[in-house]
Amino acid sequence: MFKTTVKGLLGHKLRMALTALSIVLGVGFVAGTYMLTDTMNKTFENLFAGITEGVDVYVRSESSFEAQLGGSRKPIPEALLEEVQAVDGVEIAAGSVSGYAQLVDKKGEAIAPSGPPTLGTNWGPEELSSAVELRSGQEPRGPREVVIDAATAEKHGFRVSDEVEVLFAGGNRRFEITGIVGFGEADNLAGATLAVFDTATAQKLLDRQGRFDEIEVAGDGSVTPSELRANISEVLPTGVEAESAGNVASEQASSLQDQLSFFNIALLVFAGVALFVGAFIIHNTFSITVAQRTKEFALLRALGASGGQVMGSVLIEAFIVGAIASAVGLGAGALTALGLQALLASFGIELPSTGLTLLPRTVVVALTLGTLVSVVSSLLPARKAARTSPMQALRESAQEPTGFSTKRAVGGGVITAVGASILLFGLFGSGSNKARVVGFGAFVTFLGVAALAPLITRPLAAVIGTPMARLLGISGRLARANAARNPKRTAASASALMIGLALVSLVGIFAASLKATTDQVLEESLKADFLVTGPSMAGPSPISPQIAADIRERGEFSAVAPTRLGQWRRSSNQLLYLLATDPATFGEVATLGETQGHLQDLEEGGVFVYDQTAEGLGLEVGDTLEMEFAASGTQDMPLAGTFSDKTLVGADYLISLTEWNEHFSERTDYQVLVKSAPGVSAADARGALEQVVESSPNVTIQDQRDIRERSSAQVDQLLGLVTALLGLAIIIALLGITNSLVLAVFERTRELGLLRAVGMSRRQARSMVRWEAVIVAVIGAVLGLVIGVFFGWALVTALKDEGLSRLALPTGQLVAYVVVAGVAGVIAAIPPARRAARLNILDAISGA
């Protein structure tokens, strides 16, 4: 049996190549994702291991968690350094500080990597920073010297002895570049820009006068690192800890990796979609080939092969195809990783890179997954092959099943309903793991609709094909008839495309709703005339608090409300966002909709909570909420009031800036909302603001229209990225259409021969195949659109509480998707149409 299988495989190279390609692409995506994220993880591990090289112990203030926003640990007093230096076994100890310092390029634009931070730090003793190596120049000395990282220097054309402007939370200053540093092989630290000053300058400019963020300690070798750590711990006051360098390195690496794990998961979701679509293609290909090989199987059965053996032969075929394709896919993964990196970079998400990392896990997952998908997808066709009776060897070609199947209608209907219910439960229910439930619900819904699809393929093909039949005459009519002749096949090809289209439409609807909501928010909730904000698209970028102070000084404005965004922890596992602002002015720049209490009450301290969240927590005004902060630890915060409009707060919790300063170490603003005084023209107000920010190139001023445009640009960017990633699933689906049409052309050889003999031109033959592909693609697109609209409706409705108040259908865009699908169908039809047109008439009509 095995030999027969292998020979069969070799005999159908094209068919197998097309099938395998869908697995190659899916597995390539999975492997590529793993390679990319493993590479990034390894880069960070190496980086932090390198940075901590030479250091044995870190001394720093205690913190129970690492917050990404609002700063984490409190600085420690400078005086501790002397005490640490005096500890037994300490060879050398030095204080380090770090904070916001943004470089300005030669054109006067602030250098802002999207994502990674802009770091300022101090130059430490060589013994404690062996990873830092001066590529040129020398260390910084005095208040006017800076050393920058090699990547920034390279990218923006800075050399030693050039002048550079640096922005700090407290203002900006010009420096002379005295040196350029690298970190072993790497030119920068995980994409961050770096400005290094001497310790005194760094302390002053980074708001750390008399304080350090950490003290780095190297032992003299007389005691073990853990003894050293214990010795140091003894001299430390409460709230300050000594931590081993190894722990710090892995802590920092894993903190970065946590942030990046989002990428990993998101990319794996897209890879999963691609594989799921691939599974449809494999299933369809095997179904068709099993049908075409009925006589071959029947002959084998007549010669004494058991049903199990026939089934086995199909499964072995699937296994071989899957295994080979997975192996190729693994190789393709390397290319995919580079491609993904380029794709992310083109969307402004730059990741550091060294050589690609291939972990054994990647190999195992890729090979197993690809092979498994292939074998599982071929199970049903294999079972069908096993049921071939020996008698079928003698019969004419099998009649294709037609008509309405109640079993299918009921089964498909139930699966669809179950899938939709799971999805809705995931969205509206209160379970944990919501995303997984929703994803599973979507998966089941797709299967259900795919099962139902054959029932509606005929009417759909009739409707879609009618204009073609009108316009193109017989080719169009034959295309329509061919698309309808085997509903199962057409449905399977279309279903693969349906998945991609449904997800693309979902994203389109989500994006459109987001934009519509933003417009509404601006109209209803934003009372400010201007928003002063940093340039970063990926996250909040710090603005010096001096800017808000300067704006207040001007006479053109009636209200100025700076905001800061931070993270805190509830019940020891959930990191939540909060916004801090000036309670005196915030009400004049934004609608908060207080349900209980007055915003001004926040001046007395405490926290405002979004009313539905407060209700969910069972909190009343006067109750206390336990909040854990990275800098100040666990605090009992009294509930000062509740609010109903969180569109501009962007978080469920609101505190005053005074309170912020108690619990967060970060001192820069996130945004500043500004309202013009009555009688001041928009131009005058803008002019005044521009004067204030003149020397702060990292800051931009937006009026309401700018905000709308910028937010819409951000949404479009996200939409573009997601659509591009879903593009792979759509390409795989198109391969599926190509594959099934190639098989159909092969199957209809005699019919095509007849048509050509009685006068069908090559052009007409091509046109017939092409329009069939278009019909299949449009069926898939229409089904996908219906599901996508349902998903979109469900998602947007579920996110109403999160501030997504408007459901918008981008009708033009959705129609364009269908048109694009149709055009893609034309492209998918090129190989089968060519085959159909090149057919040798004589061979076709005289072939058995």
Place this chain on the structure above:
Amino acid sequence: MLSSAEQERTQATQPASRAEHATKVYGSGPTAVTALDDVSVSFAAGRFSAIMGPSGSGKSTLLHCLAGLDDLTSGKVFISETEVTSLGEKEKTRLRRDKVGFIFQSFNLVPTLTADENIRLPMDLARREPDEAWLTRVIDIVGLGDRLRHRPGELSGGQQQRVAAARALASKPDIVFADEPTGNLDSRRGSEILDFMRTAVKELDQTIVMVSHDPVAASYADGVVFLADEKVVDRMESPTVERVLDRIKRLEA
């Protein structure tokens, strides 16, 4: 027996199809196989002609080449005044569509089209309006009136061949080529088709060239051309089953 006057008339008219020194060789070198060896033959318009010969005699190849489905190695083939052998692919397609009708042994119909649509297929491919009066006559003679809306799968083998015959005649072709049209039918259904073909030639003034190995089928024709060993070896006018059988026996001897 045709009268000599009738014979003269037929010979005087333009042949609907003819081959001049038609030679067809498959392959090349030592493995080359000759299928037609310098065959010159013509088929008069308005007649029902049969080509007979043992299997391997090249009769199907001759038909395919006459119809422009296959290319000759050397020699020429004409349909009416058109030299088929010099035509390009597009022109050949147009010729088949407009001037030639086909009836094959099996698989004559497009399964997704109804009987009526199959009959109109050549005109539809040409995007040409059919001559409805003519079509009605053809369908009437084939006797399919009540089955026109059926698809091939719902028709018997005999009915399918009648649809195929109607399709072949629907565009008023210059000539119809039939390749073993009764090969898959029992004798009763076979004779129905043959009757129809003879009626079409007599009453609708059509021209049919049929390849067959069945002496009964050949006996319906006005004349028979015998092929053996890739060559034309004989002709016979007004054949009967006995005479054809006798001739074949001698050929095979």
